[in-house]
Amino acid sequence: MEQQYEALFTPWKIGNVEIKNRIVMCPMGGTSLFGWMEPNHFDKVAAEFFLERANNDVGLIIPGIAPLRDTIGGRWLYQNPRMFRQLKPYMDTFHKTGAKLFVQLTAGFGRSFAITEALSVLLRNKALGTLAKPIVDASYICASPSPLPSRWAEDVMCRQVTKEEIHQMVEAFAKTAKLCKEAGVDGVEVHAVHEGYLMDQFTLPYTNFRTDEYGGSFENRYRFAVETVQAIKAACGKDFPVSLRYSVVSKTKGLCSGAVPGEEYTEVGRDMAESEKAARYLQEAGYDMLNADNGTYDAWYWAHPPQYMPQNCNLDDVAHIRKFVDIPVVCAGRMTPEAAAEAIADGRIDAMGVARQFLVDGQWVRKLREGRTQDIQPCICCHNACFPLAHYKGVANDETFEDASHMARCALNPATMQGHKFDIVPARTPKKIAVIGGGIGGMEAARIATLRGHHVTIYEKSHQLGGVFVAAAAPDFKEKDKELIAWYRRQIEALKIPVVYGTEITDASALDADEIIVATGAKARTLPLKGGERAMDAVDYLLGKETGEQVLIIGGGLSGCEIAYDLFRKGKKPVIVEAKNDLMAVRGLCLANSSYLRDFFQYQKVPVYLESTVAEIREKDAVIRGKDGTLTTVPADSVILSVGYTPAPALPAGRHVHVIGDACKVGNLRTVVWQAWSVAEKL
Structure with a gap:
């Protein structure tokens, strides 16, 4: 092992539970041990997935969110004792690896649930929603602290959670945690005062307008989270560890509007001053660890950072909040082993949280420990298979049901979370x-x-x-x-x-x-444009062809937007012309990736012409034709064509x-x- 990584391989404790090293496999939607978009059950594919990673030197594994109540069918987790009986022998086998496992339980998603167009119909049409309730209760799934527009279908209103439903969820947390403990699980993680999910929505001023004991004051907004840990501790004992998934700062300007790194803005969610108070308050309530990063679904790129986000993007904020608590704090968000090891050695954080790198290369921790870093296949933060939740104007979550029901797969490693479908077996006849x-x-x-x-x-x-x-x-x-x-x-x-x-x-x-x-x-592809000979292809630009100061990009989509982003970073002045009504109306392009670029262009005032085409390219400018036929002339020293292949x-x-x-x-x-x-x- 290289000396710079030594701090990652030292033991630490969460309550009385000792973890053998400082690498935490963070939860990912779709990796639940209890299934995901189907009736709850012991998921053998997920179990095998985690066991393989445990055998490759991970310290703590936290499977993906387990909804307390089934998305399909509505059964509570604690109503399936057979599932927990199957979990017990698995935990006995798992513990032989030396790793520990916490189960993450979620109250739900609220307005952040990534509803598809089909589900949005059930929310828009109350009669259809009522008929579908025995199978899919969309109203319950999306219920929020207050009546709020959905993050994914802004014209759909999510109803308010009732107090009775809150009490049912608190009880379900406790009952399910007790069954987990009896099955040999090392702890549970409460999901979440984090990322703008349901419990987090209760804590945030811009999503909680309640006037009862769950809204208004600081104590009321955090009451749901406090009652949950107290109920778990009452059921499982004070020594049973309870982690909390926690967003230090919301990084949010408003509904569907996030703040990109370096932007000056007014925080509508949890700012650092409140977070300092909240972290201590939640520790005193009984939480034994904060599994932390930043963001909400309105600023989703902080919790699910694409390549545009800096590496270790959440480290400074998480390290700051560590000063205000006595419990361990984990930091996630494009973490590099080098930065994590240094921060752990300095006492700034307690462990390194990593998620999607485990999808592409389940052996990366062992390779790191053995000094084989060049053998680690890197995650490129594309979200093409692990979270292909696309959203653009006029379309809710444009995701196939196949993807929605099988998240946490990997674009670069088809074998991940697909059972043995992609096993590499010897050929019968070498060719x-x-x-x-x-x-x-x-x-x-x-x-x-x-x-x-x-x-x-x-x-x-x-x-x-x-x-x-x-x-x-x-x-x-x-x-x-x-x-x-x-x-x-x-x-x-x-x-x-x-x-x-x-x-x-x-x-x-x-x-x-x-x-x-x-x-x-x-x-x-090319376009039959007047003056089109002046345009260069996107690949020519990316391979080094020089541009002038004012650059017109014909075609948005991911390629055109990334080129505009690159040009801006180089000090150029890009302008984007896109024929569709949204810059990135692309299926499979995660909203975490696309919303960063949209928010960045808005913050930096990069001109964007939607539902528009280029009528003519001239020597120093170009003529843009809008949807209504209006012609606009923009400066263009160079033109880049990015209209597909x-x-x-x-x-x-x-x-x-x-x-x-x-x-x-x-x-x-x-x-x-x-x-x-x-x-x-x-x-």
Whole structure:
């Protein structure tokens, strides 16, 4: 182990429970031991997932939220004793790893529940909502401290939680925690005075307008959280540890409006002054640990930071709040082992919280301890599979039911949380496989096929591996993308996969191969614009083509917005023109990622023209046509075209020719990697 990481591998205590090291696997939606979007049960897939990570040196594991009451069917967790009987022998096996496990229990989501369009209908139409109640009680699921608009469908109002329902939830926390304790669970975590979930909404002035004992004063707003821990301690004993998921500062300007790093703003949620008081108050109520970061669903990028957010983005705030309590404090949010180890050694925090890195590489803690950091496959914070909850104008949560019911999967590791669907098994008959294209899809297909025992050769027309992802990783905030490319290149070298550079394959007969995988990506679309010859392609810009001061980007979406963000960071003056009514109307693009860019552009006053097109590009400016036909002239020293891509397969699909990734259908990194696995595992 490198000396700089030693502090991470020292023991510590939560109450009387000793944890062997300072690395905490934080909870992620979809990883509950009790199931997620189905009737509660002992989830064997999740159990196996956690056991593997426990066997790879994690100190404390906290599975994802377990709703006290089923989302579908409405049964309380404590009403399923069989589930807890199954949990007990699992905990006996789990403890043999030396790790500890807390179960996270949630009161619910309130206005933050990511309702889909189908569910929003049940809230808009009371008759339909009443008919659906025995199966899905949308009114209960979204019930909030006060009548509030949904975060995901702003025209839908969420009803107020009744006092009777609060008391039922407090009782359910206690009953469920007791069953967890009897099953051998080491502690529970209360979800949450955190991220703008239901209990947090009670604590925040901008979401709690109640006039009863659960609203108004500081003590009333925190009453729900206090009564919960007191009930758990009464049922389980004062020595049974209870952690609290906690947001130090809300970083919120208003409903659906967050504050980006460095922005001066007026806090409408929990500011630092209140947090100093609240942290101490919650400790005195009985909580034994704060599992902390920042944010709400209105400033979601603090709790689910994309690559645009700084690494260790919550560390300073969490370290500050540590001064006001005597219980351990965990910090999460793009944490790096280096910064975490230093902060732990200095006594600024007690442990490092990590979530999505465990999805992409379940062995990363062991690799870190063994000094094999270059073998760790990095998480790139894309949220393409772990949290693909997209929201844009006119659409609630534009997520498929398949994704909603199977969150916490991984774009880069299809095997994560999918049972044994993507197991890598030896090939019955080793074959010669030619992979055309050395981008991410080609490298992944070659890697999996080689691990299965096939003999693979990659043919790459350029002189480096990485494909279009080299351009995508070019901006300075894409350090994790760069690390991913480097990881893939090391894997290809370690597996001794031959790479033939500078070779473009257009004829299958030229290859000595039993099977051919085509992974040649896509080509950029163009537009028939007057003056269009002045525009450069997005990839050309990302690979280093210079621009002037005033830069017009034609096309929003993720690529166009990231280019505008990169230009602004370089001191340029970008303008975005997008034909749709929202900058990023893209399925699978998590709201945590897209809302950061929207909020950043609004804060920095980056001009955005929606429902607009470019009528003409001229020498020093461009003409924009609005939805109503109005023409606007904007300065444009340079123009970047970012209007999507079309598949560009080097060879057509055939009996022994398999086209994957963007060469098959343009998608994102998840679609590329998952298809690479699917094809490589069938050969």
